[in-house]
Amino acid sequence: MSTTQSEAQLESELVGRLTALGWQPVTIRDTAALEANLRTQLELHNNNLTFTDAEFRKILAHLGKGSPFEKAKTLRDRFQLVRDDGSSVWIEFFNTRDWCRNRYQVTTQVTQVGRYKNRYDVTLLVNGLPLVQIELKRRGMELKEAFNQINRYHKHSFWAGTALFQYVQIFVISNGVNTRYFANNRHQDFKQTFPWADFENRPINKLDAFADAFLEKCQISKMIAKYVVLHESDRMLMVLRPYQYHAVEAILERVKAGRKNGYIWHTTGSGKTLTSFKAAQVVVENPKVEKVVFVVDRADLDYQTTKEFNHFSPGSIDGTDNTAALVAQLTDDTKVIVTTIQKLNTAITRDRYAGKLDVVKDKRVVFIFDECHRSQFGETHKNIVGFFSRAQLFGFTGTPIFADNAVGRRTTKDLFGDRLHRYVITDAIRDDNVLKFSVEYWGKLK
Structure with missing residues (x-):
């Protein structure tokens, strides 16, 4: 990586690295495309089911309920879908027990319109749901700028439409040289973000090494399935x-x-x-x-x-x-x-x-x-x-x-x-x- 690396270069190299780690690149430009992709991914994840438009609207209505904390519970539960013919089927959104047995995609620059129009840098989709959001800043910029950007998205657009971006479990911020992660809890401070580290507690700061260690699809799935804590008394997410x-x-x-x-x-x-x-x-x-x-x-x-x-x-x-x-x-x-x-x-x-x-x-x-x-x-x-x-x-x-x-x-x-x-x-x-x-x-x- 050159010292003059732009945000666009950083994004491109990260997507390339994630692709090599097993994430499938997909182009998703807006909410409509996000929902269409979600429909396809959930059908494939749930034994190649096919949803009618009315059935998928029921799924979207179910996913749209509640706060980010309540959505974290929805993610981990199954949904009993009553089909058009009167039969019912259980829909799984995320396999928490066999966490490697999910579907993995990476997309960039999804646009969401709320109070303002926002475009998000890199989104990791699991079974079509955005579960990891990565905000990048060019090298040399303060990492806190990326943290502040995510806080603005909370206020401006994550809640818009069917609020699928409220399913994000883990945020990642990086300027290429320094990289940190934190849970989806908008009331926390920048000091509650932290770098990943190896078993000997050596911090892994550079984005490429962080991606290899933390964003590999089975590793990040394990973090979400086992090590994101639903803090009941404060109704918020924590991550170990x-x-x-x-x-x-x-x-x-x-x-x-x-x-x-x-x-x-x-x-x-x-x-x-x-x-x-x-x-x-x-x-x-x-x-x-x-x-x-x-x-x-x-x-x-x-x-x-x-x-x-x-x-x-x-x-x-x-x-x-x-x-x-x-x-x-x-x-x-x-x-x-x-x-x-x-x-x-x-x-x-x-x-x-x-x-x-x-x-x-x-x-x-x-x-x-x-x-x-x-x-x-x-x-x-x-x-x-x-x-x-x-x-x-x-x-x-x-x-x-x-x-x-x-x-x-x-x-x-x-x-x-x-x-x-x-x-x-x-x-x-x-x-x-x-x-x-x-x-x-x-x-x-x-």
């Missing part, structure tokens, strides 16, 4: 940062490979609770896993955390010592359980519950501990391992204990085995994910 993604993937691979334990060392303030809770959500999809138990210390359960967890598992956190409810969840068909270390310890050590838990004690249960050193030391660790014969334990910590600072206690490795991923304070400072240290000298106090 790269270190969060790598941590969850490392846990998944560990579960697939066997029953070895492991721990994640992510610095304080880097979003460990979101990472560990997302791990619980995706691990439970493994058919060999009976249950996932997400364990927190009661001291962590402030109002927001309780509210968020209860959106996923209603009533699982109630701030009480209702161990009987936990025992019921361990023995029924509840797949993901959120509990406190105190309830869990009581459930497996009191004789009154012993017989009831026989049905699960030899099943494969995965335990994920948030801030593992507050909750895992002492007798509790021994009790869990002794009671659940096929337990697999994963711990998250911002302050691991090593041999040189153990002071008579068991180390993190003693309890959890291998470290699966690391994101430390120096990584976080480089990425502006935590506040930098400030050292002030006051002199002698009198």
Whole structure:
């Protein structure tokens, strides 16, 4: 890439690279062409169905309902289409389970007319829906200009017509040299955009390398299917940062490979609770896993955390010592359980519950501990391992204990085995994910 590269050159080279990665180029100039292409792609994706005009109008009406948050749910659900002959068929918009089994297209310069006429740079279509929008600026321009441009599109035109551009899940901004991504949440700040990074937390800033690592069709589909979080309490979309993604993937691979334990060392303030809770959500999809138990210390359960967890598992956190409810969840068909270390310890050590838990004690249960050193030391660790014969334990910590600072206690490795991923304070400072240290000298106090 030359240093004088224009926005048009940047766009052309990106489309060429995306084409090489398996995206099919398609020309779509306006809303009518976007809807026509959507119709064709949905027909092909849904076992070569053919929609009548009236049937497709029903689909468009269904897709047009709700906010971007509600549309994100629509994307992940199926729609029961009542056909003209009275029969019905389920329509899938996005295959979240086999995320590579979708249809992929790339287009440029789609024009949408709302309050103003806007033309979008590069749009990635999955089954005809615009799920990734890329805004480019020529080299040398501030990246924030691209971010501001997307915010203007939110106000001016994404909502226009059938509002299909509100289905965008992930935005990408780039000037060729610096590239960042973020979720479709118009109320966030530029600081909530971030570069992709490899497993060792090395940022991938250049657009061509970013495209190879992040925009490959199966990778971006996986990000949308598994790592875009629908934040229920704030009704907005979030997307995992790269270190969060790598941590969850490392846990998944560990579960697939066997029953070895492991721990994640992510610095304080880097979003460990979101990472560990997302791990619980995706691990439970493994058919060999009976249950996932997400364990927190009661001291962590402030109002927001309780509210968020209860959106996923209603009533699982109630701030009480209702161990009987936990025992019921361990023995029924509840797949993901959120509990406190105190309830869990009581459930497996009191004789009154012993017989009831026989049905699960030899099943494969995965335990994920948030801030593992507050909750895992002492007798509790021994009790869990002794009671659940096929337990697999994963711990998250911002302050691991090593041999040189153990002071008579068991180390993190003693309890959890291998470290699966690391994101430390120096990584976080480089990425502006935590506040930098400030050292002030006051002199002698009198």
